Amino acid sequence: MKLIVKTPLDLEDIAASRILEIDPSVKLIAKPHGLKGLIVIESCGDEGRLKEIISREVPEVESIIHVDEVVEARLEEIVQAAVKLAKDELSDEKCFAVRTVRRGKHDFTSLDVNSAVGAAVQAETGARVDLENPDVVIRVEIIFDKAGISVVEGELEWRKMGPGKKLSASTFRKISVVQMPYLGSMEGAREIGRRIGRAVQAYEVGELVIAPNKPVNAFELEAFIAGIREGIKSRYEVQKKTYSRRVECTRVLVQDLYQLVRERRGEPIIVLEPEGLQVRDALPKLRELFSRKHRISLLIGSREGIPKGIYRLADLVLDIAPGITLSTELAAPSALATIYTALNISGED
Known part of the structure; x- marks a missing residue:
């Protein structure tokens, strides 16, 4: 091997x-x-x-x-080989992690290997364990009756959260997506609702407000809300299984659009419409709005845009893709990604 x-x-x-x-x-x-x-x-x-x-x-x-060393897939042999290899790469000034993948049946688990190798290497070298940003990674690949062991530089690992990266969740938790409902055929409303629900939950936004601006068909609105609920639930269940951290479920409210704007005067309000500023020109205002402690309401239209009378009460009208009309289900995720990227590049947390 x-x-x-x-x-x-x-x-x-x-x-x-x-x-x-x-x-x-x-x-x-x-x-x-x-x-x-x-x-x-x-x-x-x-x-x-x-x-x-x-x-x-x-x-x-x-x-x-x-593979630097091949041994029988027995815990004691794996530990001995790992310590022998690690002695040449580690000291008390470095940190390390152990990553084990086990294939086949054994009387120990991958976690047992990580724990035993980690303890033995730490005792021998004085190096500390750092699972997030190790200087050195000890890899143990077990394939039935054989174990291949290698020692590599930590920087060669592909990591989702590398040095310097910050979790984006705190930014998105501040955002309230205010979405005018997509209405029409019952199945169409439900499907668009599913897509929007999945999108806002993917970003774990603080809340989604379904905000009609006039009386609407109750059954079409019911279908749209049912789709929202299905989309949020499906994405939330996936996140709970795959994330090691706590996952926040987006809460959903229904409120008249005009009443919401009146109620939230004094809080940052951003309207997403083609008449607005492009992101480059809006960046100073975006920075200022996100520096505040308040929640930030992001208003998004549907088949009809946000009423122009609301523009006067908004802090910012933003056009994220000049010359392109985004479909209803793409508007929220596109806006969230664009705003976060702009703030991140500009140095905002």
């Missing part, structure tokens, strides 16, 4: 074929033990050079792990 190559599921044979084209002398196993997304290179010439060429020439490959 010289290199462990990971691919998207069902692309193992294609990636293996490309590797053999690069070096016909390579001995490899695609889908060892039927494991999808995996190729094990058992022997090759220059491992470092092959890894470099694969990284450059085979986009079907997502990651390549150079």
Whole structure:
């Protein structure tokens, strides 16, 4: 076991074929033990050079792990090998993390490996554990009866939350999306509602206010609200399963648009309409509005735009895509992404 190559599921044979084209002398196993997304290179010439060429020439490959040591898949042997390798890379001035992927049946879990290796390496080197931004990563890849161990620089890891990144949730929790309802056919209203619900929950905005500006058909509004609820629920359930942090569920209100604007005078109000300023010109005002402690109401039209009389009461009228009319279900997520990106680039938290 010289290199462990990971691919998207069902692309193992294609990636293996490309590797053999690069070096016909390579001995490899695609889908060892039927494991999808995996190729094990058992022997090759220059491992470092092959890894470099694969990284450059085979986009079907997502990651390549150079195996420094192969041992039997027994916990004590894994710990001994990891400590031996780590001694040359770590000191009490560095930090590390252990990442284990276990495939097959064993009398220990991946967490057991992480814990045992981490404790032994820490005791031997004095290095501290840092799971978020480690200087060094000890990777343990267990494939049934064998374990491949490697030590790599932490900066080579792809991480969702790398150094310098800040969680965006606090910005979106300040926002109240005020959406005029999409009405018409019952199924159309419900489907657009689902899409908007999923979108606002994806960003975990503080609240969504469904705001008609005049009397509307009750049954069409009911369908739209039902879709909103379905969309929020479906996305929220996915987030709870995949996020390690607490997930906030967007609350949903119904209020007349004019009454909402009257009630929120004194709070920042942004209208999203084509008559507004482009983002570049609006950026100073956006910064000022988001620097306040208040919630920020983002008003979005539907088949009809936001009534122009409300423009006079808004702090800002914003056009995020001059010359383009956004469909109702795209308006909220497009505006949220655009505003956050603009503030982030400008240095706002």
